Amino acid sequence: MARHGRTGPGAEVNTALNDNLVAGAASAAKPAVSTKDHIESALATVFGLIFVGLACLVTVETISRKVFNVSLQGADELGGYALAVGSTIAFSLALMGRNHIRVDVFHELLPKKVQSFMNWFAIVSLAAFSVFISVVAFKVIADTLQYRSTAQTPWATPLIWPQGVWYAGLVIFALVACGYALRATGLLLTGRTDVLNRDFHPKSAKEELKEELDDLAQRQAVEQGAKP
Amino acid sequence: MNVGMISLAFVAMLAMMLVGMPIATSMAVIGIVGGIAAYGTPFLDSIAPVVWGVQNENLLTSIPLFVLLGELLLRSGIADRMYVALSAWLGRMPGGLLHTNIGSCALFAATSGSSVATAATIGTVALPSLQKRGYPMRASLGSLAAGGTLGILIPPSVNMIVYGSLTNNSIGKLFIAGIIPGLLLTGCFMLWIYISNVASGNPIREPAVPMAERIRTLSYLIAPLVVFGIVMGSLYFGIATATESAALGVMAALFFVWQSGKFTWEVMRTCFISTARVSGMILLIITAAFILNLAISLTGVAEAMTKWVAGLGLSATGLILALIVFYLILGMFMDVLSMQVATIPITYPIATALGVDPIWFGIFIVLMCELGLITPPVGMNLFVVHGIRPDKGGIEDAIWGALPYAIIMILFTLLLMAVPALVTWLPAHM
Amino acid sequence: QDRIKMKAIGQPLATGLIQKNKEQPFFENFAAKTGLPIDVDYKPIDTLGVKDTEQLRVMKAGLFDIVSLRVSQNSRDEPTILGLDLVGASPDYATGKKVAKAYFDTIDARLQQQFQVKLLGVWPFGPQILFCKKPITKLADVKGMKVRVYDQNLAKFIELVGGTPVPVSFADTHQSLSLGVVDCAITGPSSANSAGWPEVTTHQLPIGFQMALNGYAMTLKAWNSLKPDQQAKLKAAFEAQTEEIWKYSEELFQDALNCNAGKDPCTTGKKYKLVNVPVTPADLDLVRSAVSKVSLPAWAEVCDKSNASCSQKWHATVAPVLGLK
Numbered sequence: 001m002a003r004h005g006r007t008g009p010g011a012e013v014n015t016a017l018n019d020n021l022v023a024g025a026a027s028a029a030k031p032a033v034s035t036k037d038h039i040e041s042a043l044a045t046v047f048g049l050i051f052v053g054l055a056c057l058v059t060v061e062t063i064s065r066k067v068f069n070v071s072l073q074g075a076d077e078l079g080g081y082a083l084a085v086g087s088t089i090a091f092s093l094a095l096m097g098r099n100h101i102r103v104d105v106f107h108e109l110l111p112k113k114v115q116s117f118m119n120w121f122a123i124v125s126l127a128a129f130s131v132f133i134s135v136v137a138f139k140v141i142a143d144t145l146q147y148r149s150t151a152q153t154p155w156a157t158p159l160i161w162p163q164g165v166w167y168a169g170l171v172i173f174a175l176v177a178c179g180y181a182l183r184a185t186g187l188l189l190t191g192r193t194d195v196l197n198r199d200f201h202p203k204s205a206k207e208e209l210k211e212e213l214d215d216l217a218q219r220q221a222v223e224q225g226a227k228p
Numbered sequence: 229m230n231v232g233m234i235s236l237a238f239v240a241m242l243a244m245m246l247v248g249m250p251i252a253t254s255m256a257v258i259g260i261v262g263g264i265a266a267y268g269t270p271f272l273d274s275i276a277p278v279v280w281g282v283q284n285e286n287l288l289t290s291i292p293l294f295v296l297l298g299e300l301l302l303r304s305g306i307a308d309r310m311y312v313a314l315s316a317w318l319g320r321m322p323g324g325l326l327h328t329n330i331g332s333c334a335l336f337a338a339t340s341g342s343s344v345a346t347a348a349t350i351g352t353v354a355l356p357s358l359q360k361r362g363y364p365m366r367a368s369l370g371s372l373a374a375g376g377t378l379g380i381l382i383p384p385s386v387n388m389i390v391y392g393s394l395t396n397n398s399i400g401k402l403f404i405a406g407i408i409p410g411l412l413l414t415g416c417f418m419l420w421i422y423i424s425n426v427a428s429g430n431p432i433r434e435p436a437v438p439m440a441e442r443i444r445t446l447s448y449l450i451a452p453l454v455v456f457g458i459v460m461g462s463l464y465f466g467i468a469t470a471t472e473s474a475a476l477g478v479m480a481a482l483f484f485v486w487q488s489g490k491f492t493w494e495v496m497r498t499c500f501i502s503t504a505r506v507s508g509m510i511l512l513i514i515t516a517a518f519i520l521n522l523a524i525s526l527t528g529v530a531e532a533m534t535k536w537v538a539g540l541g542l543s544a545t546g547l548i549l550a551l552i553v554f555y556l557i558l559g560m561f562m563d564v565l566s567m568q569v570a571t572i573p574i575t576y577p578i579a580t581a582l583g584v585d586p587i588w589f590g591i592f593i594v595l596m597c598e599l600g601l602i603t604p605p606v607g608m609n610l611f612v613v614h615g616i617r618p619d620k621g622g623i624e625d626a627i628w629g630a631l632p633y634a635i636i637m638i639l640f641t642l643l644l645m646a647v648p649a650l651v652t653w654l655p656a657h658m
Numbered sequence: 659q660d661r662i663k664m665k666a667i668g669q670p671l672a673t674g675l676i677q678k679n680k681e682q683p684f685f686e687n688f689a690a691k692t693g694l695p696i697d698v699d700y701k702p703i704d705t706l707g708v709k710d711t712e713q714l715r716v717m718k719a720g721l722f723d724i725v726s727l728r729v730s731q732n733s734r735d736e737p738t739i740l741g742l743d744l745v746g747a748s749p750d751y752a753t754g755k756k757v758a759k760a761y762f763d764t765i766d767a768r769l770q771q772q773f774q775v776k777l778l779g780v781w782p783f784g785p786q787i788l789f790c791k792k793p794i795t796k797l798a799d800v801k802g803m804k805v806r807v808y809d810q811n812l813a814k815f816i817e818l819v820g821g822t823p824v825p826v827s828f829a830d831t832h833q834s835l836s837l838g839v840v841d842c843a844i845t846g847p848s849s850a851n852s853a854g855w856p857e858v859t860t861h862q863l864p865i866g867f868q869m870a871l872n873g874y875a876m877t878l879k880a881w882n883s884l885k886p887d888q889q890a891k892l893k894a895a896f897e898a899q900t901e902e903i904w905k906y907s908e909e910l911f912q913d914a915l916n917c918n919a920g921k922d923p924c925t926t927g928k929k930y931k932l933v934n935v936p937v938t939p940a941d942l943d944l945v946r947s948a949v950s951k952v953s954l955p956a957w958a959e960v961c962d963k964s965n966a967s968c969s970q971k972w973h974a975t976v977a978p979v980l981g982l983k
């Protein structure tokens with residue numbers, strides 16, 4: 001059987017069960033909150049606030065344009081910047097949640113040794129890609145500084161502001177990816193392939209569905225608690 | 229650039245994907261290697277402006293917003309209650325809760341941009357009660373897997389946004405174009421359930437629910453219908469662009485979350501993390517797709533393929549028939565989003581050169597993606613419903629259960645070929 | 659003799675007849691048109707997945723040799739070039755041509771210095787004019803109306819006249835007009851015709867807010883690889899090409915106005931029944947006033963930041979042509 005990373009919302013919940021409300025009656029013990037959870041939580045908060053804030057602003061803009069004939073120009077420009085920054089954060093979070101899709105029609109059929117090599121190679125290739133993008137994107141920043149580029153928009157935003165933050169996001173993605181790649185390399189070199197396969201194999205549908213069912217149980221528990 | 233080399237590159241990319249390289253990396257590697265082979269290092273310097281261009285595209289901002297919208301309705305339990313309401317209304321028909329499955333999927337699809345989410349959401353709610361009431365497992369799994377695919381045909385749809393941004397077509401028009409086919413396909417699925425149940429001689433039905441109770445459950449449908457009305461209404465009446473309509477939908481969803489008493493930090497953070505992971509996965513693939521697209525257009529791959537196909541003397545109809553076979557086979561092995569971004573840069577110019585309507589072709593691609601979701605061995609919706617089933621059984625139950633729906637989808641595609649106005653009429657009247 | 663291969667970035671396919679009938683044939687028959695052994699691989703920019711705002715950067719990267727430069731979009735990276743097409747400066751073809759000629763060398767020098775590309779010609783899509791779904795007799799009537807604009811200086815000018823500027827993408831404008839999201843919209847008459855705007859409007863006022871100028875440019879690397887006699891031939895060919903586009907653009911403009919108003923000859927579009935509002939001297943004065951009141955001060959501020967002598971050069975070259983002090 002073949003499995004992918006998740007391709008849609010709804011199926012994916014915070015893997016950090018410890019942070020869930022109370023996962024129904026299923027989970028009693030709370031594992032310790034790790035550094036990774038803190039980083040994830042912080043990044044997700046920034047990400048969420050960017051898009052909720054954007055949604056508020058765009059809604060106000062759209063309504064004021066329709067109802068009051070007044071256009072607060074620039075909401076669409078801000079939308080572009082929100083995506084630029086938000087997507088780089090999302091790259092990192094998808095990496096931490098092992099969501100970057102891998103097909104594994106053949107993966108499960110391979111010998112464990114080969115599997116662990118493939119898992120190592122997959123994370124290293126992703127890290128290489130992230131570093132590659134950061135390196136080429138530096139040229140965008142350098143050019144923008146050199147030309148003092150200014151957006152052709154009502155705000156005439158100096159492009160270096162949004163691009164600077166975007167670039168920082170790309171660098172964070174590259175650092176996170178390299179961290180994972182180093183860890184995988186260490187595991188491979190020291191022969192701890194079982195740990196490597198556990199932490200870096202393509203996310204299985206089973207894992208994801210367990211998360212999803214836990215979330216459902218929790219929703220229903222809360223529902224019944226609310227209406228006894 | 230000749231067809232042989234192009235096929236070789238395409239096969240190499242597929243091979244990298246199939247041995248388990250991340251999809252985004254596989255596409256980027258072929259794009260970068262191809263671009264450098266043709267143009268040397270100046271190609272590298274041209275990648276960065278493309279990457280910024282994709283990530284700064286306000287149109288694509290609608291992707292995280294639509295994902296967030298679906299998450300909010302799911303995590304707040306609004307989607308769960310929807311199923312309760314629809315089972316009260318549709319359960320009496322021959323086929324019982326199977327109709328509820330399709331109806332709930334269609335309704336959830338109207339608020340969610342993803343098919344997998346739709347199948348997972350409705351499946352988790354539905355399967356325990358289906359099993360308790362003794363519904364045949366194959367029919368149950370099939371209806372959920374197939375119903376879930378409506379998620380990308382009934383707008384909003386992440387796959388339509390991706391198609392629109394790769395081909396410069398209006399997202400609004402694509403969304404509007406999806407409504408009639410979405411409703412019709414929903415109808416076809418229900419008709420099949422009805423016919424197959426009546427034909428079996430012993431149709432399943434649910435006991436009648438008192439009218440008062442039914443009326444009461446209607447309130448459960450308010451939230452999804454209002455959100456859908458706001459998103460599609462603002463698009464249809466030209467009040468908002470796709471991104472703006474997504475923002476309006478998110479605000480409406482936030483209101484319903486608050487109203488249902490779920491507006492807590494935990495729920496919000498769960499939504500944020502989920503949205504970020506899913507969007508990050510999609511957007512990295514799109515970024516890689518644009519790098520590949522740059523190499524494809526620079527090296528003249530699309531022209532070479534167009535010329536080759538033209539040399540075969542295919543008509544538009546012949547091409548679409550050939551593409552059905554092509555996507556049916558590809559969809560068996562590939563994730564559908566990856567399949568879409570990897571093939572559109574080549575198939576779109578060929579199709580439009582032969583006079584196929586761009587909006588119609590978008591709906592066609594989405595249908596092919598739907599098909600890919602329920603064809604083995606790689607069919608995400610099959611895995612999802614199989615994973616949720618409460619009893620122990622093989623994946624073949626989901627596969628056989630979904631088979632009639634796959635055939636319906638192919639027949640439905642032929643119907644859209646015969647009557648293209650089913651797709652093009654509504655967007656032409658925007 | 660060895661053939662030379664060059665790669666060119668063209669206008670987007672969607673931009674219409676000039677791209678289709680003049681630009682693409684010119685590059686596809688480059689050897690015949692120039693008398694040089696050069697074959698051009700011509701790619702419209704919207705088939706590349708590169709945004710048009712990135713043209714200058716991509717040119718500097720050296721992946722392409724020739725570019726059909728979109729002036730307004732690329733003023734992001736080089737504001738100096740926008741001095742060609744300030745809102746209100748060129749309400750008609752004659753003025754537009756004078757401005758382009760007067761300012762040519764300034765831009766050429768700047769592009770060579772900043773991006774190592776050489777300017778070979780400047781040509782217009784044509785006047786961007788006003789379409790309304792409410793009766794108007796003069797430009798000042800847009801007071802109190804919602805007007806679709808495509809750029810910030812235009813927005814400021816509409817505000818100056820008392821209208822509400824609404825930025826709407828070209829693709830969404832037809833719908834916005836039909837639903838009353840906007841009352842008026844600005845674009846070229848030919849684009850308006852092919853997008854069906856006359857179906858949802860009643861009046862057209864053929865006064866040019868902007869000329870929608872564009873340029874042809876070549877990397878210095880490619881230019882310097884040619885011998886002096888080849889350079890001369892190339893330059894002459896681009897001059898003939900841009901001259902031809904100026905003429906063609908004006909013919910198209912007149913033809914499209916005719917089509918929109920339901921008059922003959924109408925060969926390039928569909929016939930509609932718009933009221934053609936005659937342009938009065940007062941309208942011309944109003945549009946011209948945009949230069950000193952809106953577009954010049956706003957542009958000078960941005961431009962001088964990236965290029966210290968920017969507005970001073972403009973005053974020395976273009977201002978006299980427009981009769982400005």
Ligand code: NA
Pocket residue numbers: 336337338339340341342378379380381382383384385
């Ligand atoms: Na949907």
Ligand code: NA
Pocket residue numbers: 559560561562599600601602603604605606607608
């Ligand atoms: Na499949």
